[in-house]
Amino acid sequence: MDIITKLKQLIREAISKAGIEVNLDEIIIEHSKDLAHGDYATNAAMKLCRYFHKAPKEVAEIIKNNLTLDGIDKVEIAGPGFINFFMKNDSLQPIVKKIIDEKDQFGRGEDKNFKINVEFVSANPTGDLHVGHARGAAIGDSLCRILSFAGYDVTREYYINDAGNQINNLAKSLEARYRELLGLPFSLPEDGYHGEDVKNIAKIIIDDIGDKALSFSYEKRLQFFKEEGIRLELEKIKKDLKAFGVYFDVFSSEIKIRSNQAVENELDYLANYIYDDGDAKVLKTTAFLDDKDRVIVKSNGDYTYFLPDIVYHVNKMSRGYDQLIDVLGADHHGYINRMKSALMMHGYTKDALEVELIQMVRFIKDGQELKASKRSGDAITLREICEEVGVDAMRYFFAMRAASAHLDFDMNLALEQSSNNPVYYAQYAHARLSSILEQGKDIPLDISASNCSKNSEIALLKHLANFPNVVLDSAKERAPYKITNYIHELAELVHGFYTECRVIDRDNINVSASRLALCLASKQVMKNALNLIGVKAPEHM
RNA sequence: GCGCCUCUAGCUCAACUGGAUAGAGUGUCAGACUACGAAUCUGGAGGUUACGAGUUCGAUUCUUGUGAGGCGCGCCA
Numbered sequence: 001m002d003i004i005t006k007l008k009q010l011i012r013e014a015i016s017k018a019g020i021e022v023n024l025d026e027i028i029i030e031h032s033k034d035l036a037h038g039d040y041a042t043n044a045a046m047k048l049c050r051y052f053h054k055a056p057k058e059v060a061e062i063i064k065n066n067l068t069l070d071g072i073d074k075v076e077i078a079g080p081g082f083i084n085f086f087m088k089n090d091s092l093q094p095i096v097k098k099i100i101d102e103k104d105q106f107g108r109g110e111d112k113n114f115k116i117n118v119e120f121v122s123a124n125p126t127g128d129l130h131v132g133h134a135r136g137a138a139i140g141d142s143l144c145r146i147l148s149f150a151g152y153d154v155t156r157e158y159y160i161n162d163a164g165n166q167i168n169n170l171a172k173s174l175e176a177r178y179r180e181l182l183g184l185p186f187s188l189p190e191d192g193y194h195g196e197d198v199k200n201i202a203k204i205i206i207d208d209i210g211d212k213a214l215s216f217s218y219e220k221r222l223q224f225f226k227e228e229g230i231r232l233e234l235e236k237i238k239k240d241l242k243a244f245g246v247y248f249d250v251f252s253s254e255i256k257i258r259s260n261q262a263v264e265n266e267l268d269y270l271a272n273y274i275y276d277d278g279d280a281k282v283l284k285t286t287a288f289l290d291d292k293d294r295v296i297v298k299s300n301g302d303y304t305y306f307l308p309d310i311v312y313h314v315n316k317m318s319r320g321y322d323q324l325i326d327v328l329g330a331d332h333h334g335y336i337n338r339m340k341s342a343l344m345m346h347g348y349t350k351d352a353l354e355v356e357l358i359q360m361v362r363f364i365k366d367g368q369e370l371k372a373s374k375r376s377g378d379a380i381t382l383r384e385i386c387e388e389v390g391v392d393a394m395r396y397f398f399a400m401r402a403a404s405a406h407l408d409f410d411m412n413l414a415l416e417q418s419s420n421n422p423v424y425y426a427q428y429a430h431a432r433l434s435s436i437l438e439q440g441k442d443i444p445l446d447i448s449a450s451n452c453s454k455n456s457e458i459a460l461l462k463h464l465a466n467f468p469n470v471v472l473d474s475a476k477e478r479a480p481y482k483i484t485n486y487i488h489e490l491a492e493l494v495h496g497f498y499t500e501c502r503v504i505d506r507d508n509i510n511v512s513a514s515r516l517a518l519c520l521a522s523k524q525v526m527k528n529a530l531n532l533i534g535v536k537a538p539e540h541m
Numbered sequence: 542g543c544g545c546c547u548c549u550a551g552c553u554c555a556a557c558u559g560g561a562u563a564g565a566g567u568g569u570c571a572g573a574c575u576a577c578g579a580a581u582c583u584g585g586a587g588g589u590u591a592c593g594a595g596u597u598c599g600a601u602u603c604u605u606g607u608g609a610g611g612c613g614c615g616c617c618a
Contacts, residue, residue, distance in 0.1 A: 030557060043560060046598070056598065079561040080599065124618075164618060280616055291544070291614090298616040305618045333545050334613050359546070360611070364553095401554065404546070406611065408553060413567075421580085422566065428580050436577050473557070485555070488565075495581055504577050541580070 004029045004040070006071070007085060011044050014066035020051050031466060038076065038084035039462065045081040056081025089453055092461040096449040099464060099521040107467045107528050109151030109475070116152050117316050118144050120327035121241070121248075122159040125233035126170045127197050129240050130379040132329065135407070136358045137382070138398035140327040141246040142480035142533045143356070149532060150475035155321070156248045159312060162230050163254040164305060169193060170233075171226035177202035178225070182211050195378045201232045240383050244391055245534035257312045263303060266311045267296075273345055288341035289350060310342040317348060324353045325478070327403075333357055356478055358403045365411040389414040392535045396423040399480040399533040422488060426530065427538055429491040432498065433523040434539040437516060440504045445520065446513035456500040457518060460493045464525050471532070480533055487529045494522050 007029050032041045045060035052059045060077040067075060073086045099106045120140025123133050141156075148154040161167070173192035177199045180186045188194060205213070205228055213221050234251075241247065267274070273284045274296070281297035283306075296307040316324055328335070336355045343352055363370040363380070370380065386394060393414040400422065401407050413421060452461065467486065474482040503515040527537040 030560095032561095037561075041561085046560075049598070082561060161618065166618060277616090282616095295616045300616080302616080304616065309618095329612095330546065331612055336545090357546075405554075406547065410553070410567085413553085424580055425566090428578080432578055432581085439577055469557090477558085481555085482557085485565085492565090498577080499582050502577070541578090 007040055007042070010068055010070065010072075011042060011063060011083075013068065014063045015044075015048065017066040018052075018062050020048070031462070032084060037078065037082070038086040040085040040087070041082050042085075043082060045077075045083060049081070089458060092458060092465065093449040093452060095461055095465040096452075096517050096521045097447045099524050100445075100447050100517065103524060104528055104531075106524060107471045108149055109468065109472055112151040112153075114152050114323070115155070115321045116147055116323045116325060117155045117157055117319070117321040118147070118325045118327065119157045119159055119316075120144075121246070122161070123237065124161045124166055125230045125237065126166050126193055127195055127233065129237055129382040131361065131363060131382060131385055132379065134244075134382050134385065134394060135361050135398045135403075136327050136329060137241060137244060137246050138395050138534070139356070139358060139403050139480055141244075142395070142399045142483070143325075143327070143478055145532045145534065146471065146480060146483065147475050150471050152475065155250060157250045157252060157316070158248045160230070160234065160251055160253045161305075163258055163308065167226055167230065168222070170198070170229045171222045173198050174202055174205075174225040174229050175221060178205060178213065181206055182214070184214075197378075198229075201229060204232060240381075240386075244382060244386060245395060252312065252315075254308055254312070257315060258308055262311050262315075263308055266307065266314070270310075270342075270345055283342070285338050285341035288344045289337040290341045291337070294338055306338065306342075309339070313339060313343060313353065314346055317343065317346070317352065325356060326353065327356045327358060330357045330359045354478075356403055359406045361398075361407045361409050363409045363411055370411070392427070393421070393423050395534045396426075396484060399535075400484045402479060402481050422484075423535065424541075426487045426491045426526065427536070427541060429494040430523060430526045430530070430537045431539060431541045433494065433519045433526070436498075436503050436519050437523065440512060440516050443504070443509060443512050443516055445517040446510070447517045449514045449517050449521075451511045451514035452518050454501055456493070456497040457515075460497050460518065460522060463490055463493050464521055467525050467529065474532075483529055483532050487526070487533075490522070490526055490529065494526070497522075 029040055029042045032038050045063060046056045048063075049056045049059050052062070054062075057077065057080075060081045060083050063083060064075050064077060069075070071088055071091050073088045076084045076086070078084055102108075118140060120143075121129070121133055121137050123129055129137070144154050144156050169189055169192045172189045173194070176186040176188045176192070178186075181199070181202055205225075213224055216224060267281075270283060273287060274281050275284065276282070277295070279299035279301075280295050282293045283296045284293050286293050294306055295304055296310075297303055313324065326339075333355075340350050340353055344350060363385070389411055397409055397414055398407075414423075449461070452458070463486075470482060470486045474480060474486075497518070501515060503512060503519060505512050523537075530537045
């Protein structure tokens with residue numbers, strides 16, 4: 001039984017001895033922020049004062065007097081009525097052995113038997129990923145890693161919009177660039193894609209098949225450029241994502257979603273919620289959460305983006321997930337209630353789909369907002385920015401803040417390879433531990449860590465033991481930034497420990513053996529934590 | 542005009558979901574290496590949590606009003 005559960009039980013016994021029966025759901029046991037407040041604290045007395053009809057401090061006194069001190073060194077009442085628990089120190093050391101035994105599995109939550117589908121990035125295959133996608137990719141991926149580590153069954157999914165208008169524009173743009181490169185007259189469509197990127201793809205196609213496509217009929221040629229364009233763009237996107245440490249289990253294609261009459265069947269299914277507006281068909285989403293009904297079939301008979309997307313989400317639900325999560329840019333927030341309403345028409349609850357909104361990022365360099373790429377004049381690509389500031393810094397900076405917070409990305413800070421940079425601060429702690437362990441490798445470890453009792457060692461032990469809770473909390477709150485907070489504190493404690501305690505001391509091998517074990521455990525946890533946000537844990541820097 | 546998000550130290554953000562003296566980084570000031578990595582550590586200064594009202598033992602957190610900023614409000618995707 002972990003310490004928190006045990007404390008709760010002791011408190012429950014104390015209350016019941018005092019003659020009061022209540023449930024304990026409201027009572028929180030927390031790690032004390034301040035050492036003077038002991039190791040753990042509870043607000044039980046404040047929560048229970050109305051049952052006792054007494055002031056919080058008196059209630060705390062009653063609980064204290066009825067408490068069995070099992071594993072507890074002492075109990076104090078403080079402030080408005082907090083009860084602080086000071087644990088016996090020897091209750092902390094065993095965590096070192098546990099970490100060393102479990103290695104990269106330390107912190108993993110038990111299997112929740114709960115299936116979550118996380119859809120993120122889902123950028124249209126019509127050009128390079130740009131910085132706008134970067135934060136969503138980083139947070140989506142980190143979230144998946146955290147959920148999965150916490151014990152959820154996670155599927156990472158990317159939805160490819162390969163059936164809409166923008167793909168036809170891609171095909172036309174490609175065709176034009178193809179002609180241009182072959183020295184033929186060409187005209188770029190007005191709403192087409194004018195970037196370098198499309199030109200490069202045209203080049204690849206010429207290298208591949210030369211001018212053979214000219215012999216196709218115009219219709220067939222467009223179809224050809226459409227398919228090749230999607231394939232090549234997607235290949236590039238996957239490559240960029242891989243370099244960014246992001247991968248997907250499932251790529252769902254809109255074309256496939258639309259096949260087998262699925263859209264038509266959906267129209268039939270929703271018939272009760274559909275009405276005509278002229279030649280268009282409108283879905284009555286206001287029947288549920290939306291503030292406005294939405295067109296799903298245009299006057300010309302084409303479907304709007306919304307309709308196949310409903311089919312797609314219903315498709316995902318039908319695959320047996322307990323929870324869908326969409327990671328979307330904040331500019332899509334108007335879309336949330338629309339989709340939830342559609343799912344409710346299928347009998348799902350409004351919580352079946354959860355949307356994580358990613359707020360905008362501004363890249364700041366030398367005090368100025370960076371808007372366009374110097375090279376092409378277009379939006380800055382993910383690739384460019386990774387080359388400039390490095391993947392680790394990108395991943396850490398994006399994971400560092402709550403998704404809902406607007407974020408200014410300070411490129412000068414991310415570029416700085418110094419103590420100022422939080423990524424290096426954490427990685428340095430890891431490298432430092434590696435270095436110490438390397439130098440002390442001839443000393444046999446004492447994995448009971450029995451000689452670790454200095455303040456900095458105790459603080460570190462407590463923090464290490466808390467890792468599994470942080471993972472769970474971070475997963476539950478969909479908050480990768482809680483992991484980076486943890487990492488930062490861990491680095492701080494490691495550096496503090498290093499300063500206070502000399503690890504390798506040939507004249508005091510017993511203490512060294514314990515401290516080396518603590519180093520190894522700390523290094524392991526640092527690595528596990530960094531891995532959750534896709535940041536490397538280097539042995540040397 | 543309506544809706545969503547945001548407002549905390551000079552700057553970028555936390556605060557364990559309603560708890561103790563509101564904390565980190567950065568910047569600034571002052572210190573610490575002839576021993577394991579100074580990419581580190583120790584200390585100081587810096588706050589009416591945008592502003593007002595309410596809810597209660599207790600509010601940065603919840604409700605509400607005002608102000609400021611961002612984003613949406615298509616038969617675009």
